[in-house]
Structures are given as C-alpha cells and as structure tokens.
Amino acid sequence: MTSLDMTSLEFVGFSASLLSVLNQFPQAIKVFRSKDTHSISLLMYCIVVACITLWLVYGIMLKDAPLIWANALSLIPIIYIFIMKLTNTITGKDKLSI
Secondary structure, X not given: OOXXXXXXXXXXXXXXXXXXXXXXXXXXXXXXXXXXXXXXXXXXXXHHXXXXXXXXXXXXXXXXXXXHHHHHHHHHHHHHHHHHHHHHHHOOOOOOOO
C-alpha cells in the first residue's frame, strides 16, 4: 500500500469516526432543549447503547485508539438521550413503546 493509499484510508476512517461521533448530537441538543422524547424509540436506543458499547469494548480489546475514542465520544449523547427517554417513560411522560 502506498502512502497515498494510506492517507486516503486514514481520511475515510477519520471522516467515518467524526460523523459517528457527531450524528447523535443534534438529537441530544433537541432533547436537552425541549425535554421531549415522545417520538424516540426506547428499544432503538437500547440497541444503539449496546451496539456502541460493544464497538468500544472491541476497540479496547484491539487497543485501537481511533475506535476507542470514536465510540467513547459517541456514547455521550447516546446515553444522555437514552437516560432522558427512560426517565420520561418511567415517570409517565412517555408511553412505553418500541
């Protein structure tokens, strides 16, 4: 593999990691401002939390710093949204739905 290929490979990996980290922030900001989680699927966020956590563990097992950082940072807004949805469901603000 040439250095140009490696640069392209690194760019794609960095871009994917950055977008993975940023993709949940708009939803988290909306939930933070409105406190509304009615249209969010609790089951989907259970799956997303499990998925990103497993990717984080996988990265730790591989000692792959970009994979670790991308998934650790991704968990911040994801866990916030999940906790807000769970709290709203438990307190009766939202119905338990998938």
